[in-house]
Amino acid sequence: EAGVVQSPRYKIIEKKQPVAFWCNPISGHNTLYWYRQNLGQGPELLIRYENEEAVDDSQLPKDRFSAERLKGVDSTLKIQPAELGDSAVYLCASSFITYEQYFGPGTRLTVT
Amino acid sequence: AQKVTQAQTEISVVEKEDVTLDCVYETRDTTYYLFWYKQPPSGELVFLIRRNSFDEQNEISGRYSWNFQKSTSSFNFTITASQVVDSAVYFCALSGWETGANSKLTFGKGITLSVRP
Numbered sequence: 001e002a003g004v005v006q007s008p009r010y011k012i013i014e015k016k017q018p019v020a021f022w023c024n025p026i027s028g029h030n031t032l033y034w035y036r037q038n039l040g041q042g043p044e045l046l047i048r049y050e051n052e053e054a055v056d057d058s059q060l061p062k063d064r065f066s067a068e069r070l071k072g073v074d075s076t077l078k079i080q081p082a083e084l085g086d087s088a089v090y091l092c093a094s095s096f097i098t099y100e101q102y103f104g105p106g107t108r109l110t111v112t
Numbered sequence: 113a114q115k116v117t118q119a120q121t122e123i124s125v126v127e128k129e130d131v132t133l134d135c136v137y138e139t140r141d142t143t144y145y146l147f148w149y150k151q152p153p154s155g156e157l158v159f160l161i162r163r164n165s166f167d168e169q170n171e172i173s174g175r176y177s178w179n180f181q182k183s184t185s186s187f188n189f190t191i192t193a194s195q196v197v198d199s200a201v202y203f204c205a206l207s208g209w210e211t212g213a214n215s216k217l218t219f220g221k222g223i224t225l226s227v228r229p
Contacts, residue, residue, distance in 0.1 A: 042203050042219025056216060101217060103157035
């Protein structure tokens with residue numbers, strides 16, 4: 001069974017530029033999560049989807065971050081414009097019914 | 113509010129030593145889940161175990177064992193006869209109970225384990 005797929009794996013951009021991350025969850029997983037992991041820290045939830053509905057986006061900085069999950073499968077997380085403090089690893093995870101979340105390899109974003 | 117504390121930041125052992133990673137949690141929920149994840153240098157978080165708050169039985173899986181003590185709000189992880197491949201960052205995490213849905217994970221800051229040959 002294929003795991004959670006994320007792309008790109010690495011991204012370097014200048015501040016004020018836009019950037020987008022893509023996630024393809026494990027087939028059949030109805031819940032999808034985006035986490036941000038700062039250096040030396042544990043992941044922190046940005047947004048959680050149940051199918052195509054965002055059920056928890058309380059931690060998403062909505063002035064510059066946006067996310068969508070088309071047809072309840074793939075998801076895209078966007079930052080516009082990026083700031084230096086957005087440098088982090090962005091992790092996507094998915095789960096089905098159980099509380100076991102399976103994580104992708106992450107996208108390491110560097111904002112210069 | 114939920115909180116997970118992993119007081120140890122870095123641990124270094126020699127191969128074949130036993131090592132225990134500590135985890136202390138805080139929650140007001142009466143029902144909750146506890147997790148351990150492993151993050152090797154490749155970056156992907158690997159699920160190791162989930163334990164619900166009803167079940168305080170210790171669990172053993174090969175060289176891994178977990179000790180859940182509700183009285184002290186701890187969920188410690190022991191690796192017996194450590195190996196170089198165990199080198200990674202280990203995260204303890206907590207999720208609350210939400211009927212019919214999956215809850216967000218609150219992670220600790222992680223413990224970097226280095227196993228030297």
